[in-house]
Amino acid sequence: xxxxxxxxxxxxxxxxxxxxxxxxxxxxxxxxxxxxxxxxxxxxxxxxxxxxxxxxxxxxxxxxxxxxxxxxxxxxxxxxxxxxxxxxxxxxxxxxxxxxxxxxxxxxxxxxxxxxxxxxxxxxxxxxxxxxxxxxxxxxxxxxxxxxxxxxxxxxxxxxxxxxxxxxxxxxxxxxxxxxxxxxxxxxxxxxxxxxxxxxxxxxxxxxxxxxxxxxxxxxxxxxxxxxxxxxxxxxxxxxxxxxxxxxxxxxxxxxxxxxxxxxxxxxxxxxxxxxxxxxxxxxxxxxxxxxxxxxxxxxxxxxxxxxxxxxxxxxxxxxxxxxxxxxxx
Amino acid sequence: xxxxxxxxxxxxxxxxxxxxxxxxxxxxxxxxxxxxxxxxxxxxxxxxxxxxxxxxxxxxxxxxxxxxxxxxxxxxxxxxxxxxxxxxxxxxxxxxxxxxxxxxxxxxxxxxxxxxxxxxxxxxxxxxxxxxxxxxxxxxxxxxxxxxxxxxxxxxxxxxxxxxxxxx
Numbered sequence: 001x002x003x004x005x006x007x008x009x010x011x012x013x014x015x016x017x018x019x020x021x022x023x024x025x026x027x028x029x030x031x032x033x034x035x036x037x038x039x040x041x042x043x044x045x046x047x048x049x050x051x052x053x054x055x056x057x058x059x060x061x062x063x064x065x066x067x068x069x070x071x072x073x074x075x076x077x078x079x080x081x082x083x084x085x086x087x088x089x090x091x092x093x094x095x096x097x098x099x100x101x102x103x104x105x106x107x108x109x110x111x112x113x114x115x116x117x118x119x120x121x122x123x124x125x126x127x128x129x130x131x132x133x134x135x136x137x138x139x140x141x142x143x144x145x146x147x148x149x150x151x152x153x154x155x156x157x158x159x160x161x162x163x164x165x166x167x168x169x170x171x172x173x174x175x176x177x178x179x180x181x182x183x184x185x186x187x188x189x190x191x192x193x194x195x196x197x198x199x200x201x202x203x204x205x206x207x208x209x210x211x212x213x214x215x216x217x218x219x220x221x222x223x224x225x226x227x228x229x230x231x232x233x234x235x236x237x238x239x240x241x242x243x244x245x246x247x248x249x250x251x252x253x254x255x256x257x258x259x260x261x262x263x264x265x266x267x268x269x270x271x272x273x274x275x276x277x278x279x280x281x282x283x284x285x286x287x288x289x290x291x292x293x294x295x296x297x298x299x300x301x302x303x304x305x306x307x308x309x310x311x312x313x314x315x316x317x318x319x320x321x322x323x324x325x326x327x328x329x330x
Numbered sequence: 331x332x333x334x335x336x337x338x339x340x341x342x343x344x345x346x347x348x349x350x351x352x353x354x355x356x357x358x359x360x361x362x363x364x365x366x367x368x369x370x371x372x373x374x375x376x377x378x379x380x381x382x383x384x385x386x387x388x389x390x391x392x393x394x395x396x397x398x399x400x401x402x403x404x405x406x407x408x409x410x411x412x413x414x415x416x417x418x419x420x421x422x423x424x425x426x427x428x429x430x431x432x433x434x435x436x437x438x439x440x441x442x443x444x445x446x447x448x449x450x451x452x453x454x455x456x457x458x459x460x461x462x463x464x465x466x467x468x469x470x471x472x473x474x475x476x477x478x479x480x481x482x483x484x485x486x487x488x489x490x491x492x493x494x495x496x497x498x
Contacts, residue, residue: 155476156477269391270392272387273388276423277387277423280387280427281423285422286418295429300433301429302430302434314388314394315434315473318474319436320435320472
């Protein structure tokens with residue numbers, strides 16, 4: 001019997017998700033023994049035409065990492081959706097929009113302006129911008145078009161499962177592969193990770209006071225961090241109360257607060273809303289001005305509470321002038 | 331000229347306001363306004379909660395996503411909370427949420443927190459009228475269109491289905 005075929009593709013991502021596959025270490029040999037990789041641009045020399053030549057549904061499973069923010073990525077997502085029986089959004093960007101999703105705080109025009117004109121290291125006297133097609137002596141060449149907004153994968157094509165994390169923890173990948181190979185998968189639409197908050201069962205939980213209140217928000221690069229004590233109790237913005245567990249407390253064990261890469265648990269409608277609710281209620285003051293002064297130290301709420309998921313949030317993107325140019329229909 | 335031709339009249343924008351009122355003070359004040367026949371703008375839809383401390387920022391975001399042009403939160407005056415400090419928790423969450431909403435381009439007049447005691451029926455009237463007038467000037471809230479979701483239904487459209495994750 002031939003081995004099940006598997007694909008692994010990247011869109012707007014950093015390569016960290018590919019790194020998490022390498023992190024399987026020796027276990028990657030078991031994976032290679034159990035499945036055939038038929039498309040994996042970062043590691044293997046298969047081309048888009050090879051995928052196009054496959055029959056629909058030829059791949060047992062395809063994992064796509066990265067957010068969707070260009071015409072090419074949208075086309076690839078649709079192509080891979082057709083060719084795969086199970087499509088998995090792999091990693092925070094694909095699951096929730098990820099860090100590239102913070103681009104939804106700005107409009108496309110100002111992003112292009114910053115990158116191609118305003119940054120100090122840019123030298124572009126002709127103010128040249130990427131064009132969808134350009135005529136050169138050898139003919140016409142084309143570039144993908146940057147979308148108005150960044151989207152999560154399920155905002156472009158139907159997604160069967162999600163493997164969360166930035167990058168996904170190796171254990172979650174192992175469990176997911178085992179589940180796919182044995183066919184023991186949960187209902188479609190599930191996030192393949194425990195559905196409990198990180199705070200539950202946190203190794204530092206015993207040092208979390210019953211009545212937790214914060215007098216001053218601290219930033220991890222400016223303070224000495226006690227390696228044993230609950231990070232919230234020390235005043236660091238740890239998003240463990242709002243974030244899905246399943247990472248093995250990787251950041252906590254490295255003495256850093258949780259930044260929320262696994263996203264919300266299934267009961268949450270808006271991850272950042274839940275995180276703001278949990279954190280703000282801990283402010284130890286009942287005085288309006290004093291509360292405002294304390295919250296002043298949280299300089300970037302969108303970047304703090306929606307670091308990995310602005311596109312998947314209820315507001316999706318910044319409101320205002322550009323609103324009517326909204327989302328491409330897939 | 332025919333007299334039964336009706337000319338189209340430019341319709342005035344009628345803002346939609348979702349109001350979260352606490353059971354003990356502000357909702358009672360709303361009742362009082364009604365009993366005292368204090369008319370106010372019909373643009374406000376009131377949702378009664380037991381306490382302003384129950385107002386999760388997610389509620390406000392969901393209201394805005396589902397078409398509200400403004401959200402009003404009403405709670406007991408500081409020190410008067412039926413549950414002692416629910417309104418303080420509301421105040422803390424409200425302040426942080428407002429900071430986030432500014433970043434998202436949502437004007438500050440759109441989301442408001444007011445302390446309204448059970449006896450202040452006239453304040454309900456005043457705030458409802460004032461906010462309606464302000465929102466009429468601001469115009470509709472123009473959120474970006476959310477992309478059509480093909481995968482699992484997003485929370486905004488329907489409550490999340492009970493799903494079980496894979497145990498690690």
